Amino acid sequence: MTETFDDIPERHNMQTVAFYNVENLFDLRDGKFTNDGDFLPESVKRWTSKRYKNKLRKIGFAISNIGRQETGKHPAIVGLAEIENAKVLKNLLESKHLETCNYDYVHFDSLDERGIDVALLYDTKVFEPLYTETFSVILTDENDIPDYTRDILLVGGNLDGEKVYFIINHWSSRREGVKETEFKRIAASEKVSEIISSLTINNENARIMILGDFNDNPQNESLKRLIEDHNLFNPFETLRSFTRGTVKHRRQWFLFDQVLISTNFFKSSKKQFEFFKANIFDVDFLKQFKGTFKGAPFRTYVGKKYKGGYSDHFPVYAIFKK
Numbered sequence: 001m002t003e004t005f006d007d008i009p010e011r012h013n014m015q016t017v018a019f020y021n022v023e024n025l026f027d028l029r030d031g032k033f034t035n036d037g038d039f040l041p042e043s044v045k046r047w048t049s050k051r052y053k054n055k056l057r058k059i060g061f062a063i064s065n066i067g068r069q070e071t072g073k074h075p076a077i078v079g080l081a082e083i084e085n086a087k088v089l090k091n092l093l094e095s096k097h098l099e100t101c102n103y104d105y106v107h108f109d110s111l112d113e114r115g116i117d118v119a120l121l122y123d124t125k126v127f128e129p130l131y132t133e134t135f136s137v138i139l140t141d142e143n144d145i146p147d148y149t150r151d152i153l154l155v156g157g158n159l160d161g162e163k164v165y166f167i168i169n170h171w172s173s174r175r176e177g178v179k180e181t182e183f184k185r186i187a188a189s190e191k192v193s194e195i196i197s198s199l200t201i202n203n204e205n206a207r208i209m210i211l212g213d214f215n216d217n218p219q220n221e222s223l224k225r226l227i228e229d230h231n232l233f234n235p236f237e238t239l240r241s242f243t244r245g246t247v248k249h250r251r252q253w254f255l256f257d258q259v260l261i262s263t264n265f266f267k268s269s270k271k272q273f274e275f276f277k278a279n280i281f282d283v284d285f286l287k288q289f290k291g292t293f294k295g296a297p298f299r300t301y302v303g304k305k306y307k308g309g310y311s312d313h314f315p316v317y318a319i320f321k322k
Contacts (some may be wrong), residue, residue: 008070013321014070014319014322015077015320015321016066016077017075017319018318019213019316020063020078021282023214025080031115034085039084051300052091057095057097059311060096061097074098076078076160077120077121079120081168081169083119085114090136096193102124106129107299110148111151126258129155135152135154137149153168154168165212167195168211171222172184185220186225192210196210206262208262210226210232211258217240217256218237223258231262240254240255247297248297255280274321275320277318279317281298286310286311297313298310
C-alpha cells in the first residue's frame with residue numbers, strides 16, 4: 001500500500017463525493033433475514049474474523065484516499081453498495097483508516113433477497129443530513145411473485161452550508177442476461193425519475209446527485225432516459241474505454257458505477273459548489289497485480305477462492321469546488 005497522498009495540502013474549497021460497491025460486506029453472524037450462508041466461519045468460503053477485519057481495513061484505506069490527490073482529504077460523501085447491515089457500517093467506521101474521519105452513516109434495511117443494502121457515509125464536519133427516505137423498486141418474476149431488490153436511498157442535507165440531495169442506487173444485476181433483466185433496471189430508473197420529480201416540483205433549482213452501481217453503462221436506455229428526462233449531466237459518459245471501467249467481466253470492461261448530477265452544478269457562484277471533475281479511482285493498489293486478471297479490480301473472493309483483496313468494483317468520484 002504505497003500509493004497514498006498524505007503530502008497533498010488540504011483544499012478547503014473542494015469536496016469529494018464518491019461511490020463504492022464494496023462487494024459483499026457481511027459480518028460473521030448468521031442473519032435471520034439475510035441470505036448470508038456463504039459468509040459464515042463454517043461456510044465453504046470460510047469467512048473468518050481475520051478475513052472480515054482485513055476487508056474492513058482495506059475498504060477503509062481505499063475510501064480514505066478517494067479524491068485525496070486533488071483535495072488533500074478524505075471524501076465528504078460516500079455512497080456504498082453491498083452492505084449487509086448497520087453493524088458492518090459501524091465496524092467499517094471504527095477501522096484503522098476511517099476512525100479519525102468524523103464519519104457517520106445513513107442506512108435502512110431493505111428486503112433485498114441477498115440481504116444487501118445501500119448506505120451513505122458522510123463527514124459530520126461538512127455535511128448535516130436533514131431528510132432521509134427509502135424507496136422500494138416493485139418487481140415481480142414471470143409467476144407474479146415479488147422479486148425483492150435493493151431500496152433506493154434519498155438523503156438531503158447541507159454540504160458546507162449548501163442544500164444538496166443524494167440518491168444512492170444499486171440496480172438489479174445482469175446475472176440472468178442483459179436483455180432478460182433490462183426491465184428491472186428500467187423500473188429502477190423510473191423510480192429515480194419519480195424521486196427527482198418530487199424534489200424539483202417544490203424547488204426547480206434543487207441540486208441533485210445520483211450515485212450508484214447501475215449495472216448498466218452510460219449509453220444504456222435506463223440511464224439515457226433518466227438523463228434526458230431531467231436534464232442531468234453524466235461525466236462518466238466519456239470515461240469508459242476498451243482499457244478502462246469499474247468492473248471487468250470476461251476480459252471486457254464495463255462502467256456500471258457512476259455519479260450523475262443536475263446541470264445547475266455548472267452555474268458559477270463563489271458561494272455555491274461547482275462541478276470540477278470526475279474520475280474512476282483505479283489506483284494500482286486496488287488492482288490485481290499479476291496473472292490473467294492483471295489490472296482488474298483486486299477482489300476479496302473469486303468464486304469460493306479467497307484472494308484477500310478489496311472489491312470486484314473500482315470506486316468512482318466527483319469533485320466540487322467553490
